[in-house]
Amino acid sequence: MTAYQNTLDFARSQDAADPLKNFRTEFRFPQHDGRDVLYFTGNSLGLQPVGATDALKQELDDWATFGVEGHFRAKHPWYSYHEELTPSLARLVGALPAEVVAMNQLTSNLHFLLVSFFRPHGKRRKILTETRPFPSDTYAFASQIAFHGGDAAKDLIEVQPREGEHTLRTEDIVARIHELGDELALVCFGGVNFYTGQAFDMAAITKAAHAVGAVAGFDLAHAAGNLHLKLHDWDVDFACWCSYKYLNSGPGSVAGAFVHQRHLGQGLPLFAGWWGHDKGERFQMKREFKAMPTAEAWQVSNAPVFTMAVHRVALEQFDRAGIANLRAKSERLTGYLAFIIAEVAKATKTDLEIITPSDPAQRGCQLSILAHGHGKALFNRITERGVVADWREPNVIRMAPVPLYNSFLDVHRFGAILTECLAGSH
Ligand SMILES: Cc1ncc(COP(=O)(O)O)c(C=O)c1O
Known part of the structure; x- marks a missing residue:
């Protein structure tokens, strides 16, 4: 080279x-x-794909043409729109299609996933994260700890860099995980830290978390569309990301979530909504919730078609580029x-x-x-x-x-x- x-x-x-x-x-x-301009801010808000205009117009036109029937008659039927995104998302984060879903917003997804994956009990109550995580994650962790009656000052721990260093060494992260051992409920890191740009060794962190009986999750805001991810093979328990940074899907666009196959269909506790109900009988409007056997079980509301339209165009670009x-x-x-x-x-x-x-x-x-x-x-x-x-x-x-x-x-x-x-x- x-x-x-x-x-x-x-x-x-x-x-x-x-x-x-x-x-x-x-x-x-x-x-x-x-x-x-010399645009170097794709880590904050990605640029607009040219195809976004037509994609949005298609949905506006289909709404005008079909009204409510657009749910089934639109070019991209709204009822199942999120399913169209699944294969691309799965390729992008290294997952099986059943493990991913486009839904909600990033911090909302983090909360919904923490409901299922942060369940402190006995002495296992702590969350370990990176030094200087994105503030929204800190707020989510601290409020979840408080929700369970805990004290974030005690139970939310950041791995600190060594004296004179800005970033973390994998060996120090792994050592801290082992030190906390059976007090650790969850290890939740960014895939890439927003401040330093450090990409963490997600496979090593996950392995160490599992070795002490803890769960491993990742906020991939700065990793999705940026790194070559292999969430399934790395055995990651859960992950979530936004689509407005490297995924170029527009401000506040629909986010994504990953739940590893081994947790699907296991009856994990979750905050339920009708869009997570088994789609075969969703419109039977039954009283009892029957979860989808995929990551879609974590969906709560019907999906945001306009932002998914832009997301679809952006994901197609990733598919073409590889x-x-x-x-x-x-x-x-x-x-x-x-x-x-x-x-x-x-x-x-x-x-x-x-x-x-x-x-x-x-x-x-x-x-x-x-x-x-x-x-x-x-x-x-x-x-x-x-x-x-x-x-x-x-x-x-x-x-x-x-x-x-x-x-x-x-x-x-x-x-x-x-x-x-x-x-x-x-
Ligand atoms: C690492 C990280 N986590 C969470 C967020 C918050 O995302 P949202 O406002 O989409 O919930 C951001 C936003 O930039 C981020 O960089």
């Missing part, structure tokens, strides 16, 4: 040889000074961004510290950068020049070159802008 070079020719040649290069034309880019191909490009593209940042740091004599692990196996698209001595002012300057990255308190710039629509040229251009902004600030 060719070594990276900080030249326009190199970036152009990489793009020319990229088998996924045409996907870029399938997205709408916000504009800055008459050209596409997650293995996307991941191969992603490793190379994010590696190029790391290289360019190092080049700029050298040229401008700036301390740009990337806190995301340098090992491609321990990260996805995202790099998190500490710009020592520059911080928010630098972020504001690159923003004014048409770079869309994001700032996370207290002091990190997050950037995610996304293999579906970002190019090597984007990364090279960013390097030039960063150099100008840093040169101007000395």
Whole structure:
């Protein structure tokens, strides 16, 4: 593989040889000074697939044409719309079709799954998570602990990085799991931490959790559509994710959930609703709840057709691109961004510290950068020049070159802008 070079020719040649290069034309880019912005925020909100407009229009037209009969007569019948998404979702997260469902929102799904998978009893009451999890997860964990009469100050534990380190070592996570042993009810990590961009070894964490009799679950907000996931083979108990980041399905779009096959049809306690009822007799309106024998048992409400329409278009793109191909490009593209940042740091004599692990196996698209001595002012300057990255308190710039629509040229251009902004600030 060719070594990276900080030249326009190199970036152009990489793009020319990229088998996924045409996907870029399938997205709408916000504009800055008459050209596409340099969009590096797919880890926050993915770009809009061009096909989203027609997909939404189809549903509006079918609603106008059929009214309530659209449930069965629409081009994509609404009654079973979520089922159309299942095969793609299963491929995307490495699951059996019965193990996945598109439903609700991410934090809602986390709560619904915790109802089934966090059931503290005896001395087994603790939840172990990563350092600095996304706040919504902390709120969900703490409120679930309180719901069961516990005390989050005691029972919610974060694995801390070693002194002077930003990220976690798998061996430390595993050691902490074994230390907590039979006090541990649940290990629940992000697949990729939102702040540092560290990708966790989900197979190793799951194995360790199971070894001490605990359950293993993951919030895949930053992992779905980003990493090559194998949830079934890794033996993960449950997972949930959103679709508005790497899955490009629009703000607040329908989320997803995974429940491992071995838990399906086992009568696990859950918060039930009619859409989780056995679909063969859902409309018999019986009093007694009979759960679907799939992850659909966790559905509570009829599914949101408009957001599923966009999700369907976005998932089709993933099917065409293939997650293995996307991941191969992603490793190379994010590696190029790391290289360019190092080049700029050298040229401008700036301390740009990337806190995301340098090992491609321990990260996805995202790099998190500490710009020592520059911080928010630098972020504001690159923003004014048409770079869309994001700032996370207290002091990190997050950037995610996304293999579906970002190019090597984007990364090279960013390097030039960063150099100008840093040169101007000395
Ligand atoms: C890791 C993680 N978990 C949870 C959430 C919250 O998601 P939602 O508002 O869709 O419930 C986010 C949102 O960015 C996130 O990054």
